[in-house]
Amino acid sequence: MAVMVGKGAMTNSIEELAGTDFLLVAGSNTTEAHPVISLRMKRAVRNGAKLVVIDPRKIELTKWASRHLQINIGTDIPLFNALAHVMIKEDLYDREYVEKRTEGFDELAKHVEFYTPEYAAEVCGVPAEDIVATAREYAEASPKAAICYTLGITEHSCGSHNVQSIANLGMLGGNFGMPNAGVNPLRGQNNVQGASDSGALPTDLPGYQKVERPGVREKFEKAWGAELPKRRGITKITAMDQMLRGRVRGVYIMGENTVISDPNTNHAQKALEAAEFIVVQDIFMTDTARLADVVLPAGSFAESDGTFANSERRVQRVRPAIKPVGESRTDVDILLDLMGRFGIVQDLESPSDVWDEMRKLAPIFGGITYERLDAEGGLQWPCPTEDHPGTEYLHADEMESGLPGYFAPVDHIPPAEPTDSEYPLVLTTGRRRSTYHTGTQTGRASGFDLLVATELAEINPYDADQLELTDGETIVVRSRRGEVEVPVLITDKSPHGTIFMSFAFPELTQTNRLTSDAYDFITETPEFKACAVRIEKIAPVTASAD
Amino acid sequence: MVTTQQKPKTPVAKQLNVQVNGIGVGCAADARVLDAIRTAGFDVPTLCYDERLDPQGTCRMCLVDVTVDGKPAQVAACTAFASDGMAVETHSDEITEYRKTVLEMLLSETSSPANCPKCISFKKCELHEAVEEYGAKWDAFPPLVPREKVDDGNPFIQRDYDLCISCFRCTNICNDWEQVGAITVEGRGQESTIASFFENDLMKSPCTFCGQCINTCPTGALTDKKIVGKTKAEKLERTKTICPYCGVGCGIHLLTQDGELMGTEPDFDSPSRGSLCVKGQFASWEFVKSEERLKYPLIKENGAFRRASWDEALDLVTSRLTAIRDETGPDSIVCWSSARTVTEANYLMQKFTRIGIGTNNIDNCSRT
Numbered sequence: 001m002a003v004m005v006g007k008g009a010m011t012n013s014i015e016e017l018a019g020t021d022f023l024l025v026a027g028s029n030t031t032e033a034h035p036v037i038s039l040r041m042k043r044a045v046r047n048g049a050k051l052v053v054i055d056p057r058k059i060e061l062t063k064w065a066s067r068h069l070q071i072n073i074g075t076d077i078p079l080f081n082a083l084a085h086v087m088i089k090e091d092l093y094d095r096e097y098v099e100k101r102t103e104g105f106d107e108l109a110k111h112v113e114f115y116t117p118e119y120a121a122e123v124c125g126v127p128a129e130d131i132v133a134t135a136r137e138y139a140e141a142s143p144k145a146a147i148c149y150t151l152g153i154t155e156h157s158c159g160s161h162n163v164q165s166i167a168n169l170g171m172l173g174g175n176f177g178m179p180n181a182g183v184n185p186l187r188g189q190n191n192v193q194g195a196s197d198s199g200a201l202p203t204d205l206p207g208y209q210k211v212e213r214p215g216v217r218e219k220f221e222k223a224w225g226a227e228l229p230k231r232r233g234i235t236k237i238t239a240m241d242q243m244l245r246g247r248v249r250g251v252y253i254m255g256e257n258t259v260i261s262d263p264n265t266n267h268a269q270k271a272l273e274a275a276e277f278i279v280v281q282d283i284f285m286t287d288t289a290r291l292a293d294v295v296l297p298a299g300s301f302a303e304s305d306g307t308f309a310n311s312e313r314r315v316q317r318v319r320p321a322i323k324p325v326g327e328s329r330t331d332v333d334i335l336l337d338l339m340g341r342f343g344i345v346q347d348l349e350s351p352s353d354v355w356d357e358m359r360k361l362a363p364i365f366g367g368i369t370y371e372r373l374d375a376e377g378g379l380q381w382p383c384p385t386e387d388h389p390g391t392e393y394l395h396a397d398e399m400e401s402g403l404p405g406y407f408a409p410v411d412h413i414p415p416a417e418p419t420d421s422e423y424p425l426v427l428t429t430g431r432r433r434s435t436y437h438t439g440t441q442t443g444r445a446s447g448f449d450l451l452v453a454t455e456l457a458e459i460n461p462y463d464a465d466q467l468e469l470t471d472g473e474t475i476v477v478r479s480r481r482g483e484v485e486v487p488v489l490i491t492d493k494s495p496h497g498t499i500f501m502s503f504a505f506p507e508l509t510q511t512n513r514l515t516s517d518a519y520d521f522i523t524e525t526p527e528f529k530a531c532a533v534r535i536e537k538i539a540p541v542t543a544s545a546d
Numbered sequence: 547m548v549t550t551q552q553k554p555k556t557p558v559a560k561q562l563n564v565q566v567n568g569i570g571v572g573c574a575a576d577a578r579v580l581d582a583i584r585t586a587g588f589d590v591p592t593l594c595y596d597e598r599l600d601p602q603g604t605c606r607m608c609l610v611d612v613t614v615d616g617k618p619a620q621v622a623a624c625t626a627f628a629s630d631g632m633a634v635e636t637h638s639d640e641i642t643e644y645r646k647t648v649l650e651m652l653l654s655e656t657s658s659p660a661n662c663p664k665c666i667s668f669k670k671c672e673l674h675e676a677v678e679e680y681g682a683k684w685d686a687f688p689p690l691v692p693r694e695k696v697d698d699g700n701p702f703i704q705r706d707y708d709l710c711i712s713c714f715r716c717t718n719i720c721n722d723w724e725q726v727g728a729i730t731v732e733g734r735g736q737e738s739t740i741a742s743f744f745e746n747d748l749m750k751s752p753c754t755f756c757g758q759c760i761n762t763c764p765t766g767a768l769t770d771k772k773i774v775g776k777t778k779a780e781k782l783e784r785t786k787t788i789c790p791y792c793g794v795g796c797g798i799h800l801l802t803q804d805g806e807l808m809g810t811e812p813d814f815d816s817p818s819r820g821s822l823c824v825k826g827q828f829a830s831w832e833f834v835k836s837e838e839r840l841k842y843p844l845i846k847e848n849g850a851f852r853r854a855s856w857d858e859a860l861d862l863v864t865s866r867l868t869a870i871r872d873e874t875g876p877d878s879i880v881c882w883s884s885a886r887t888v889t890e891a892n893y894l895m896q897k898f899t900r901i902g903i904g905t906n907n908i909d910n911c912s913r914t
Contacts, residue, residue, distance in 0.1 A: 328841060
């Protein structure tokens with residue numbers, strides 16, 4: 001989305017969702033993955049808004065929806081192109097907005113001509129009239145129509161094109177830069193926004209300033225008093241390939257259980273085993289830490305001082321309630337010490353010093369100070385000056401890029417690994433409300449085992465019947481990359497031909513042993529949402545002959 | 547007496563001038579009398595009121611005297627709209643005596659005095675505060691038949707019907723705010739209790755254990771099983787911070803007693819307005835105290851970890867990374883930052899990678 005309008009972040013605020021007239025939620029199991037955002041969605045429905053859910057699974061949010069477009073996995077682009085097709089063909093798009101604020105409309109119009117509702121209906125497996133009705137309702141509610149999406153959209157090999165097809169729709173409706181509207185990616189982790197904001201990206205210095213853009217590097221070189229590397233760096237996915245080739249030898253991992261959370265566990269594990277020297281800085285002995293040569297004990301959030309940035313670009317203060325346990329030290333403390341050992345001279349002692357250095361170098365945070373955060377409770381970037389109130393919704397007067405919004409004509413790309421007679425089922429992965437990610441935190445909270453005790457493979461009753469499975473039976477799920485044993489949960493949440501699993505119980509079921517290492521060729525986001533698997537019954541144990 | 551009032555449909559002035567106990571305040575056109583009272587710096591007990599919900603006006607504790615156009619009336623401050631020129635009196639003798647009587651009736655429902663002294667609440671008890679303020683007596687009315695604690699085996703929420711004053715904040719937050727509908731009012735009149743469908747077992751109900759019923763309960767009838775009995779309200783310190791789970795960034799308070807973590811509570815003054823899910827409410831602190839936390843640096847030797855000092859560990863990191871950098875160049879090292887830790891640590895990590903190692907090979911998990 002950054003390519004089209006300048007910023008890849010939630011355009012609007014969480015609270016604004018409650019006041020929208022129309023909500024399109026695509027690839028987001030909001031009640032499970034972002035329960036508190038789902039409250040604002042439910043509130044919108046109670047206030048009279050229409051909700052349309054686009055998801056291959058019959059997720060809980062569909063209870064509040066006026067329509068569920070239960071598309072086949074990985075057919076988002078034909079659907080969104082068809083919605084654009086209807087808006088253009090029936091002249092429902094915001095002509096004035098498109099003329100004033102966008103470019104490339106004619107190319108898009110020509111491109112989506114092919115994507116008739118009838119064509120999309122066939123590919124996506126939903127009725128054509130539902131596509132037409134959705135387009136009309138979205139257009140009618142615009143520019144007070146909001147789209148939300150999550151990893152169901154991005155975790156595909158065509159993830160960035162999925163996002164672009166959604167952004168096209170947003171621009172046709174004139175929904176960028178309007179209150180209670182926009183195109184909103186809901187971020188998965190507490191500070192995934194902040195990690196990117198701070199420049200922990202191979203292409204970006206703090207505040208999304210491009211490494212390779214003229215003038216940017218020089219500014220940081222002057223401020224840091226050191227020469228900066230000129231070429232962009234490599235992503236995690238590329239780095240793992242290079243470890244296997246011996247070209248990446250040293251790895252420093254802070255706070256991430258890469259082995260469990262990344263796709264194709266066997267591949268990730270082999271890559272890290274191939275590296276010569278690994279440092280892991282974490283709060284627990286994770287499966288990744290076990291592979292390390294040096295393990296540094298870090299402080300948890302409850303011991304840390306600093307900030308998190310949430311999904312709506314809001315920077316909020318994190319405050320220590322207790323002292324670091326044992327000899328552990330906070331991440332900031334450890335890194336300041338290490339940087340000293342590398343001969344880096346800097347006048348930084350506390351998280352607040354670090355923040356101040358960053359905000360002076362990154363204009364979008366310029367006006368955010370700890371004092372203001374303490375007094376005002378949280379500020380949304382961009383916030384360039386200390387008298388700026390922060391930004392509730394982006395692109396108000398112009399796109400954040402300072403340029404027109406570019407329409408992106410994109411085509412359908414099916415998932416990289418299609419099903420076949422050998423692996424006839426699609427595995428899609430995601431979260432459950434009461435477990436989180438690799439389970440290092442929820443796995444240690446008492447009582448949570450009573451809510452969801454183990455990993456479960458959710459399968460449609462029809463498929464279960466075909467395979468002669470009974471509820472709770474332990475089966476083997478096998479893909480081309482690995483296999484796991486897991487109990488079955490028979491539910492019509494899963495559509496025919498698809499099974500669903502999370503990855504929160506790595507002790508027993510390492511789901512990512514199955515997942516594919518296909519990834520989006522622009523963002524290198526892995527395709528967690530679709531890979532081909534088969535289910536095998538575990539043969540009953542029979543008495544041995546001797 | 548005016549008890550409820552519909553929102554005025556005719557356009558009203560943007561700003562209303564209201565007198566509260568002789569002090570003039572300006573408030574918004576859609577302000578309730580309670581907003582005017584609180585803006586003026588006064589307060590009245592509001593046992594059935596949660597500002598996130600439509601007011602109910604059922605507990606009758608916020609009854610106040612108002613005068614509009616010279617005509618006196620008594621209204622529930624939470625439901626009645628303010629009007630321009632309205633005069634409000636919050637603590638007339640008659641109203642004060644009335645509140646005391648209402649409280650004494652509520653106390654008879656909780657069938658105390660036996661209960662309150664053994665109060666288990668670790669947060670402020672709104673009922674107890676009001677009882678003290680108005681000098682209500684425990685034995686003014688004969689107690690009702692004691693109702694029982696319900697232990698349905700769920701690991702999170704303790705229910706003690708004996709402390710329930712039937713304010714229905716819990717059912718309203720569950721039905722209107724969360725829209726989950728796990729609990730409802732069962733029975734009528736004095737027999738009414740809060741129950742969940744199907745055998746009154748929360749684990750079999752649609753309950754998501756978001757904990758909002760606990761957080762809105764004005765007494766200790768609903769409380770956090772993990773904390774209750776282990777601490778007291780007056781011993782707790784609260785640290786305002788952010789939930790460590792998803793990207794919503796809900797505000798929480800970490801509760802500590804003598805430097806030890808005891809639990810969490812939502813932060814009602816944060817943009818999330820006190821909302822939490824089961825993880826933020828019940829899973830955001832125990833992992834911090836886990837015995838499995840890493841407590842000292844470790845160095846691997848011959849395939850096994852041994853304890854090391856910080857100096858030794860960081861020197862080893864420095865010498866090995868420097869050696870790799872010098873042998874095969876800075877691009878043969880990668881650093882991965884964390885979406886779980888503070889932005890400041892992420893900033894330092896990328897700065898370290900870029901000028902300490904000399905490569906842009908810095909990434910985080912935003913793609914995964």
